[in-house]
Each structure stands twice: as C-alpha cells, then as structure tokens.
Amino acid sequence: MPPQMEWQGWLTLAVVLLALVAMVREVAAPDLVMMAGLFTLAATGVLTPQETFSGFANPALAAVGALFVVSAGLRETGALELMTGRLFGRAMDERSGLARICSPVAVFSAFLNNAPIVAMLTPAVIGWAHRRALSASRFLIPLSYASILGSVGTIIGTSTNLTVDALVRDAGMEPLGFFEIGSVGIPIAIVGLIYLVYIAPRLLPDRREPTEELGEHPREYTASMRVNSDCPLIDQTVEEAGMRQLPGLFLVEVDRGGRIITPIAPDQVIRANDILVFAGVVSTIVELQRIRGLVPVTEDEGSVETRSTKRLAEAVISLSSPLINLSIRAANFRTVYDAAVIAVHRNGERVPGKIGEIVLRAGDTLLLQTAPGFGRAHR
Numbered sequence: 001m002p003p004q005m006e007w008q009g010w011l012t013l014a015v016v017l018l019a020l021v022a023m024v025r026e027v028a029a030p031d032l033v034m035m036a037g038l039f040t041l042a043a044t045g046v047l048t049p050q051e052t053f054s055g056f057a058n059p060a061l062a063a064v065g066a067l068f069v070v071s072a073g074l075r076e077t078g079a080l081e082l083m084t085g086r087l088f089g090r091a092m093d094e095r096s097g098l099a100r101i102c103s104p105v106a107v108f109s110a111f112l113n114n115a116p117i118v119a120m121l122t123p124a125v126i127g128w129a130h131r132r133a134l135s136a137s138r139f140l141i142p143l144s145y146a147s148i149l150g151s152v153g154t155i156i157g158t159s160t161n162l163t164v165d166a167l168v169r170d171a172g173m174e175p176l177g178f179f180e181i182g183s184v185g186i187p188i189a190i191v192g193l194i195y196l197v198y199i200a201p202r203l204l205p206d207r208r209e210p211t212e213e214l215g216e217h218p219r220e221y222t223a224s225m226r227v228n229s230d231c232p233l234i235d236q237t238v239e240e241a242g243m244r245q246l247p248g249l250f251l252v253e254v255d256r257g258g259r260i261i262t263p264i265a266p267d268q269v270i271r272a273n274d275i276l277v278f279a280g281v282v283s284t285i286v287e288l289q290r291i292r293g294l295v296p297v298t299e300d301e302g303s304v305e306t307r308s309t310k311r312l313a314e315a316v317i318s319l320s321s322p323l324i325n326l327s328i329r330a331a332n333f334r335t336v337y338d339a340a341v342i343a344v345h346r347n348g349e350r351v352p353g354k355i356g357e358i359v360l361r362a363g364d365t366l367l368l369q370t371a372p373g374f375g376r377a378h379r
Contacts, residue, residue, distance in 0.1 A: 008046045015040055068116050094134055098197045101125065102142055106150030106189055110157045114147035127290050132242055137207040142196045149192040152185030154178055223285050223343035223367070224255075224297040224355055227274045231293025239266040243276070249285065253277045285343060285367070296342035296369065297355060313339070313374055317364045329356035339374055343367035 019037040023030050042052040101121075109117055125143055129136035151157030155165055155176050165176045227233060233241045243251050244266055253262035255275035261268065270276075275297055278285065288294055317323055323331050328341050344358055345365040368374070 008044075011044060012041060012046060068113070070112065070116075072116075094138060094201060095197065097128070097132070097134070097139065098142055098201065101139065102146035102193050102196050105143060105146040106153075106193055109147040109150030110153040113156070114151040114158050118144050118147050123290055127288075128242070130246060135206045138201060138204045141204060142200055145196055145200075146193060149189040153182045153189060155181065223278050223288075225276045225278065225288055225294050226297050227270055227272055227276065228293040228295060229272045231270075231272070231291065233270050233291065233294065234272050236270055237266065238264055238268045238270065241270060243270075246278075246288075249288075250279050251276060252279050296340075313368045313370050315366045315368055317360050317362055317366070319362045321360075321362065323360050324362055325359060327357055327359050331360065333368070337368075337370075337374070339368040339370040341366050342369050 015037045019033050022028065022033045027033065028036075038047075038052060041047045042049070105117060105121065121143060122140060125139050126136040129139055148158070151161070155161050155178050161176075161181065169175050238244055238251065243264075251264050253260050254264060254268065254270075255261075255277065256271060257273070276294075278288070289296065328344075333339050333341055341355055343366070344355070345367070346361065347363070
C-alpha cells in the first residue's frame, strides 16, 4: 500500500492553491498573499522558525534587493534618461530603434537584475516611441525578451540564477562561476536578439494609444515646459528631439528670453532656458515630464522637478468657486492648496498667455502638481 500523504502535505497544497487563486483574482498584492501563506504554514507548525525566516537571510535575496537599489539610483539621478537617449541616438524608425535598444539591454541584464531594468526602461521606451509616432507595444515585448536573453550570461543576471546558485551551495556542491553559464547562454542570446530585430516585428501587434485613435478631440490642456541646462534636448532641432510627432500634443510656441517664436519650424534648435508651450492631452504632457531637464513652469514662473513624492491631479472650477475671475498667480495655489498649476483646459480651446496670468472661469479644468495627500484634503 503506497504511503498516505499526511495533513501537513494537504495543508501545504491548499495554501498554495489559495495563494494562486488570490493572486489571479487580485485579492491583495502578491507580496501580501505570499507572506500570508508563509506565516500560515509557520503558525500551523508545517515550517520551523528557522525554515520560515531562512529565505530572508538568503544572499540571493540580498543581491536582488541591492540591484533594485542601484536601479532606483539610476532612475532618480537622471542617468536612465541620459542612457536611453544615447541608446536610441537618432534612430527614427522601428527596426533601428529595436536594434539600438535590444543589444545594450541584453548586455546590461547580464550585470544588473533583468526585472528592474525592464521596469526602469519601460517608461523611457514608451516616451521615445510616442515622440516618433510609433506603437510602443511593438517595443515592449522585445525589451522584456532582450533582458531575459541577456540575463542568462552571468550568475547575477536574474534572481533565478542566484536562487539556483544558493541551492547548489546549500547542497554542499561547488558554487557556480560568474560566467559559467555564459558558454551556453551567450550564443542563445545572440540568436534570440537577431530574431527580435528581424523576425519578431512581423508577428507583434500594432496597438495604438486611445488618444491616437480618437476621431474627436480629447480634453486638451496648455502647458509650458522649461528646458534646464542639463536637458539632453539642448542643441537638437525640434524634429531631432521628436517634438514634431507627439501623439495628441502640439508645440505651439517657444519663449526664448521674452521673444516668442511661432510657428515652429522643424529645424528650430532648442536652447537652454527655452520655454516650450504645448497644447494637447494630459497623457503626453505626463510623458514629457519624464525627460530629464524638461520641467513644468508653474504660476509663479518657477520650474519644479517632478519627483516620486509629487502627484498630478485634475481640478474643476465650480460655479460657486471663489477663484472665479482671479488670475492663477493671485489665487496663490502653492500657499493655499500646496499645489502648482501646470496646465489649463477650457472648452477645448488653447488658453493664451503665461500660466500665472490666466484668469480663471467657471468650468476650467486645471492640471495640478500636488503633494500625495492633496486628494484626501480637498475632496
């Protein structure tokens, strides 16, 4: 008679199945679901205290955490945008863009964990595709697969490699060398990259953003962006910087030291401290703020950096609002609401003038840069 599985085995299977169902149904965040399963098994005695907490002391987990810290540093310092700009260079079409992004991403993934690399580069790739009027969906799957292919070249390329190495060490076997798996992984990566650049584009769907497919005008704002001295767009023409093909966004004018340049020619060169005035949809305005050194101009004529502590919110001026007939500067948004107005929408028309000089009317919709608690404080 075959041995019967004891209650610990059945409980473990039940916990695993419940965790899978909870993650599929998005009952809670995956990390909370997995932690709940872990402590359920610990509380019932299936796992000993040492087994419960041994994973948190695993060197592989510490290495993955450290790589996420490095990735966050690259993103917050602007090194990511600089790197992305150099990667794409002056690529203007899909194939050259794929070739320029896939190969370097594969190399980076061999030395940095592939998950944070994809998380970091996804917004930058989407922004680059939007500025070239290309479908971002056709770049994101190659980006993900390029990072996976590159990660099989070294032992630190992916958390799976680190986990296997830790299991090998725990079993008392000789640890894996840094490039030991590269003899197999690197040839596979080269073949895979060739496939991604030359064959995969024939199979990938061409999905467009809703704002690119709408026949009617979506809600449009007017927003001003200042070109800081560290912006990579300086000394590029408007066409080279990708400002001619922004989806749902139009470069209306350039304010250069009080001199208004309009209409904007494709060969107009962008200079430091230029103020670029755009009219268009909010999603593309948000994308512009991801470009290093391109920051919104607020009502007090100052520029503000969009950091992770800032949020974007929309607010509508009601018929009974005390702000009606006040200019944005006179309304003193920064002091009263701890918010800065960066764009204004009024009945689908572009609102002329500088942000601070716009006089508010009932029905105006304001795009605000706010602190995280703004929504709770002003509901």
